[in-house]
Amino acid sequence: MAIADVYQQINKKISVNNPADADDQTRTNIVHEVLSWIGQPDRHLKIIHLVGTNGKGSMGVMLSDILKETRYSVGHFTSPVIRDDLEMISVNGHRINETEFITSYQRIIKEIERHGGDVNVLNKFEWWVLIALDYFGRKRVDYVVLEAGEHGLCDPTNAIDNPLIVAFSKIAPDFIARQETNLVKITETKLGAIKTGTTVVSYPGQDHAVNEFLKQRTREMGATWFENKPKITLLRTAPDGMYLNVNNLQGLKLALTGSYQIQNLSTVLQIIDVLKAKGAFIQDVDLIAALSRVKIEGRMEYDEQLNILFDGAHNQNGISNLVDSIKGWHLKAKPLMVLGFLKDNNWHEMLDELLPYTQAVITVTPEAPNAMSADELAAKIVMMSNVNVDVADDPSAAISLARQARASTDAMIVVTGSFFTLKAIYEGDTNG
Structure with a gap:
């Protein structure tokens, strides 16, 4: 078998x-x-x-x-x-x-x-x-x-x-x-x-x-x-x-x-x-x-060489912890975020927490049956804030788009919203 x-x-x-x-x-x-x-x-x-x-x-x-x-x-x-x-x-x-x-x-x-x-x-x-x-x-x-x-x-x-x-x-x-x-x-x-x-x-x-x-x-x-x-x-x-x-x-x-x-x-x-x-x-x-x-894949996992943080936070409490960490690091520039949510996420509260601490967002569709589409998430972000939003049609392109968007800065890239978001990204090319 x-x-x-x-x-x-x-x-x-x-x-x-x-x-x-x-x-x-x-x-x-x-x-x-x-x-x-x-x-x-x-x-x-x-x-x-x-x-x-x-x-x-x-x-x-x-x-x-x-x-x-x-x-x-x-x-x-x-x-x-x-x-x-x-x-x-x-x-x-x-x-x-x-x-x-x-x-x-x-x-x-x-x-x-x-x-x-x-x-x-x-x-x-x-x-x-x-x-x-x-x-x-x-x-x-x-x-x-x-x-x-x-x-x-x-x-x-x-x-x-x-x-x-x-x-x-x-x-x-x-x-x-x-x-x-x-x-x-x-x-x-x-x-x-x-x-x-x-x-x-x-x-x-x-x-x-x-x-x-x-x-x-x-x-x-x-x-x-x-x-x-x-x-x-x-x-x-x-x-x-x-x-x-x-x-x-x-x-x-x-x-x-x-x-x-x-x-x-x-x-x-x-x-x-x-x-x-x-x-x-x-x-x-x-x-x-x-x-x-100690290292935990997908839980505040930091790639120092690429300056990318992967975190599978999928609810408001997890997102609050992520934001608290970002604030505590006193970064020189706001992070650029790659986001993907599931439809039954409390997405509004999660975005309320995240958007004030990001310079731009690239949305992706998580690899899950109940995934919120990248287009739908982008539309919700546009309705809630003035943060610049791009849509990654293919999750494998998300990191490349994010790295291009931060080309002139030293901004960290944060990938979050769900473990299914991380799964979609990991199965793509994280080396851009």
Whole structure:
């Protein structure tokens, strides 16, 4: 069986956004039952479950890199990814290969059929989570960093039984997942991650009402709330990273940009403290080395040679963080932006944030079924501001157009609006 055939079969499954006629708990129960049929790999793994709206990807990479540097074997499940879906599943930074992927897929199908189940009930994202957990179980990794999706109570990652740690990144409105803005209601959809006996960590900049809600659920479930925030002082920031004092560590470099990463780092360091308390051997020298080299494709990813920043910010909170970073760098010239949105983005609020801080915009059509066309986005920008707008008929031409437009300046190019925008650009020629 070829990987293309497996992809085709999985992609035919019911839509993630319309998971058949089943309620949230039923969907979780389905995944839980399949896990039991394949030997309940989650019960034999030390899982760090990352849940929230923004920051899971950054936290996941930082945490995985620190553990890998400490010579633990680490399985990492993340989404979305930009180039190849196989990148969603990795061990020690190496994505699952096609043979291993097919092995897990066929093994799961065999067990479902042996137990009289229906393979067509599972949706695409559920398949990926099951394959990841089966693969990590077969590899017997020391730790698993498991990032939740954006599917609320029916998120398949909630089917795991006994996570070692549940860590909440920033909880914020996300118009990709749902038209909901009430933070407490959004938090309600994420409470299924908290299990009896786990340790719960929360993002230090969390909304107060959200934190109180999480604490209440932690008490109700007989879990442990951990709160020992590190002292972090920002020394200086630039597009290629930040220099920080962290507790007794002076001048630590975090090779990620964006002031919001300080809060994500704080959450990761709390997780590290919990792991140490549970017996993990993690030295400062390894932590420093990992953070100085950490890189996240498509998340405030800076190409110093080309002076281009790629950021998959797809909601107002992500765009606000991007703008805050741009303001903090005190650039000599306003950036030139390559933008592409999805139709269900809260595009008006995102443009309100971005347009005052750009000298010109080139619009592209993201590589997604629900993409807003480059022409439509350009028309919206023209209606909202006096910023000069050009349309890239082909995403592969966008970077070339942007570089031509900034030819007489040293302006940074910022590519943002959606991970699907980055995917369209990456598949073009970024070397212009």
